[in-house]
Every structure is written in structure tokens, then in C-alpha cells.
Amino acid sequence: xxxxxMSKKSTSIDMTAMCDVAFLLLTFFILTATAxxxxxxxxxxxxxxxxxxxxxxxxxxxxxxxxxxAKDSISIFFGVTGRDVRKRTLELMAQKYKLSFSExxxxxxxxxxxxxxxVQNLSQIIAMKSSDRNKPGxxxxxxxxxxxxxxxxxxxxxxxxxxxxxxxDLNFAIKGDAKQEYPSVKKxxxxxxxxxxxxxxxxxxxxxxxx
Amino acid sequence: MAELNTESGGDKGGKVRSKKSNAKxxxxxxxxxxxxLITFFxxxxxxxxxxxxxxxxPDKGDEKTDEKDIKVDQKRTMTILLGDDNKIKWFHGLLxxxxxxxxxTDATYGKNGIRKELxxxxxxxxxxxxxxxxxxxxxxxxxxxKPSKKSxxxxxxxxxxxxxxxxxxxxxxxxxxxxxxxxxxxxK
Numbered sequence: 001x002x003x004x005x006m007s008k009k010s011t012s013i014d015m016t017a018m019c020d021v022a023f024l025l026l027t028f029f030i031l032t033a034t035a036x037x038x039x040x041x042x043x044x045x046x047x048x049x050x051x052x053x054x055x056x057x058x059x060x061x062x063x064x065x066x067x068x069x070a071k072d073s074i075s076i077f078f079g080v081t082g083r084d085v086r087k088r089t090l091e092l093m094a095q096k097y098k099l100s101f102s103e104x105x106x107x108x109x110x111x112x113x114x115x116x117x118x119v120q121n122l123s124q125i126i127a128m129k130s131s132d133r134n135k136p137g138x139x140x141x142x143x144x145x146x147x148x149x150x151x152x153x154x155x156x157x158x159x160x161x162x163x164x165x166x167x168x169d170l171n172f173a174i175k176g177d178a179k180q181e182y183p184s185v186k187k188x189x190x191x192x193x194x195x196x197x198x199x200x201x202x203x204x205x206x207x208x209x210x211x
Numbered sequence: 212m213a214e215l216n217t218e219s220g221g222d223k224g225g226k227v228r229s230k231k232s233n234a235k236x237x238x239x240x241x242x243x244x245x246x247x248l249i250t251f252f253x254x255x256x257x258x259x260x261x262x263x264x265x266x267x268x269p270d271k272g273d274e275k276t277d278e279k280d281i282k283v284d285q286k287r288t289m290t291i292l293l294g295d296d297n298k299i300k301w302f303h304g305l306l307x308x309x310x311x312x313x314x315x316t317d318a319t320y321g322k323n324g325i326r327k328e329l330x331x332x333x334x335x336x337x338x339x340x341x342x343x344x345x346x347x348x349x350x351x352x353x354x355x356x357k358p359s360k361k362s363x364x365x366x367x368x369x370x371x372x373x374x375x376x377x378x379x380x381x382x383x384x385x386x387x388x389x390x391x392x393x394x395x396x397x398x399k
Contacts, residue, residue, distance in 0.1 A: 015237075015238030015239060015241075015242055016238065018242050019238045019241055019242050019245065022242055022245035022246055022249060023245050025249050026245050026248050026249050026252065029249060029252035029253055029256065030252055032256065033252055033255065033256045045261070046364060046365040046368040046369065047368075048262065048264050048368055048369075048371070048372040048375075049372055049375065049376060050262060050263070050264045050372065050375055051262065052262065052263055052264070052265060053261075053262065053263065054261050054262075054263040064364075173263060175261075176364040177364065178363065178364055178368075179363055179364070179365065180363060181360065181361065181362070181364070182293075182358045182359070182360065182361075182362045182363065182364065182366070182367060183360050184364075185364050185367070186358075186386070189268065193268060193270075193271050194271070196270065196271075198267055198268045198269065198270055199265065199266070199267045199268075200265075200266060201263035201264065201265055201266070202263060202264040202265075202266055202368060202371075203261050203262070203263050204261075204262050204263065204264050204368055205261075205262060206262055207372075
């Protein structure tokens with residue numbers, strides 16, 4: 001009888017190719033992941049069970065948080081997505097407030113995610129390093145009183161800039177601190193409504209299922 | 212582990228041989244690590260996007276329209292007053308003449324608070340509307356949310372979230388308080 005020979009195969013598998021693929025994917029994900037930027041105004045957003053995501057482009061975010069320096073007052077930060085839109089918005093703001101920004105400053109401004117200073121002090125902020133600029137409590141917030149309503153102008157000009165460049169309507173997101181009292185949020189909503197922006201998003205965190 | 216011993220058996224003859232080190236490196240641990248990191252980056256890139264709640268408000272419109280005030284059945288309206296310290300007062304119908312079981316009551320946010328009342332009323336009002344003559348399909352409970360000056364942003368988001376969870380057909384945020392409602396929300 002012929003003996004059946006069991007061929008002994010090595011149990012080791014060549015992992016090289018698998019390793020290659022794994023690292024290729026890893027590199028891809030690391031590079032596409034957007035690094036979380038430090039926020040100049042940290043806010044604790046309330047959570048909700050709603051699962052819709054924010055749009056990624058043509059979005060202006062208005063952050064409403066507590067003023068670190070002064071008690072019982074709020075500070076408002078403004079930011080818009082897209083570098084071209086930011087630049088154009090600054091141009092329009094400069095025209096409105098009769099200020100001038102150099103080309104270099106415009107380029108620098110296009111990199112700033114969100115800011116909270118009166119437009120007159122903007123050049124100072126632009127000249128700073130982002131780590132210094134984004135220290136909590138350093139930027140006082142955009143004036144939004146009835147005497148000097150710069151926030152309204154920012155909103156208005158950002159909308160114009162978006163429609164000029166992207167030919168789209170600008171979406172608005174309100175990112176409020178959970179402990180903020182309602183009138184301060186209402187003030188911003190009213191400002192948007194005065195410009196006939198009646199649809200906007202409220203940024204929230206994710207809440208557990210069994211809430 | 213995955214690599215079996217491929218070295219040849221013990222040396223015979225006592226000759227001094229330079230030891231041939233195995234050219235293969237065990238990549239298992241490295242692949243494990245790589246996949247762990249991939250998983251991490253994959254999940255964080257899609258999950259880190261902030262959530263958002265869409266809110267549409269009615270047009271303010273300065274210009275006067277000829278619209279007549281639409282009369283709404285008081286049995287369909289439920290008013291929720293948001294007070295300070297995360298307190299809620301609610302009533303069903305008119306404040307002066309509330310519906311049965313609809314007198315002004317305190318409530319809390321969450322599963323065991325206002326949600327129970329909302330679910331109950333969404334159901335009962337939908338049945339009431341279906342049985343009533345002359346009502347359009349889709350008519351149901353109307354919730355009027357009145358946030359007081361002392362209520363927080365968290366309260367607003369929480370109550371809007373409740374609206375989404377309980378599928379309230381119509382709801383609105385109203386900022387005008389009648390003197391009676393003001394008294395109600397300010398009393399302890």
C-alpha cells in the first residue's frame with residue numbers, strides 16, 4: 001500500500017504584503033484626518049439625539065460663550081469656511097470700516113478659523129502666532145451692541161462673499177454654550193432673522209441612546 | 212508565535228559555526244498595531260464631525276400681511292414654559308380654562324419628565340383630530356414653547372430634542388409672555 005504522505009506546510013504566513021497594505025491605509029487616514037484646532041473660545045455644547053451632520057462648506061459658525069474676563073457678559077466669535085470667502089469678507093469689511101489690510105495680512109487672515117476681536121484690532125491678531133492668538137480669554141469677542149454692531153456686518157458681508165465666490169447661500173450654525181441664558185442666544189437669532197436668515201443649525205453634541 | 216522554528220537541528224561535530232540569524236522578522240505584532248491605528252483613524256474622522264439640529268423660524272416680516280388670525284382649537288395646543296433652574300411648567304389648552312388633566316404642572320426634562328406627557332398628548336390629540344369633522348389629515352398637537360429670560364440654551368436644545376423624539380407635528384418658539392404666564396413661571 002502506498003503511503004500517503006502528508007506534506008508538512010509551514011504555518012508562518014508572509015505578512016509583508018499585509019503590512020504594506022495596512023500602513024498604506026494608515027498613512028491615508030492620518031493624512032486625510034483633519035487635525036483638531038484649538039478653539040479660542042471653548043464652549044460646552046448641549047447634547048441632543050439628533051443625528052444630522054453639519055455641512056462642511058459654505059458654513060458660518062457663530063460661537064456664543066461666556067466672557068472669561070468679565071462676569072455675566074458674553075463674547076461672540078465668528079468664523080466662516082473657505083479661504084477665498086474669508087479673504088473676500090475681510091475686503092468687504094475693510095471697505096465698510098475704511099480700514100486697509102495688506103495682501104500678506106489677507107493671506108494670513110484666510111487661515112484663521114474663527115476670531116473674536118473688533119475689526120479695528122484685527123491686524124494685531126493677524127500678526128500673532130496662532131498658539132498665542134487662541135489662548136482662551138485673549139480675544140474679547142466681536143461687538144454686537146446696537147451702537148456698534150460689527151457682528152451684523154460680518155454676517156452680511158460673509159453672505160455676500162459666499163454668493164460672489166461660490167454662488168450659494170451661506171449656511172449658519174450657532175454654537176452656544178449650554179449654560180448661556182436664552183436672551184443672549186436670541187440676540188444672535190434675531191440678528192440673523194433681521195437679514196431674513198430663518199433657517200440655521202444649532203451645534204450639539206451626541207447624546208446616549210437611552211436618554 | 213506564527214513563525215515556527217525553522218532553524219536546523221543542533222550542530223553536530225563540534226564545529227564552530229557562525230550562527231545564521233533568521234532573515235524573517237515576525238510582522239504579526241506590527242500588522243496588529245497598524246490595523247489598530249487604522250481603525251482608530253477611520254472612526255475618529257467620521258465621528259468627530261459635530262452634530263447639528265436644524266431650526267427653522269418663521270419669517271419676521273415687517274410688512275403687514277392681510278392674513279387673518281387663524282383660529283386654532285384650544286384642545287390642540289399645549290404650552291410649555293421654560294423657567295430657571297431647569298424647571299418646566301406646562302398646561303394643555305388655555306391657561307384660564309385648561310383641558311382635563313391639563314392644569315399647569317411642574318415637570319422636568321428627560322425620559323420620566325415632560326416626555327411622558329408629550330407622548331400621551333400627541334396620541335390623544337391625534338385621535339381627537341381624526342374623529343373631529345372638518346380637520347385635515349396630519350393635524351395634531353401644537354406645542355408652544357415659551358422660553359423665559361432665565362432659561363438656558365441647554366433648555367432650548369433639550370426641549371427641541373423632546374419635540375423630535377416624541378414626533379410632535381407642530382411646534383413653535385414664542386417669546387411673548389402674557390402677564391398670567393409670567394406670574395406662573397415666576398412663582399416657586
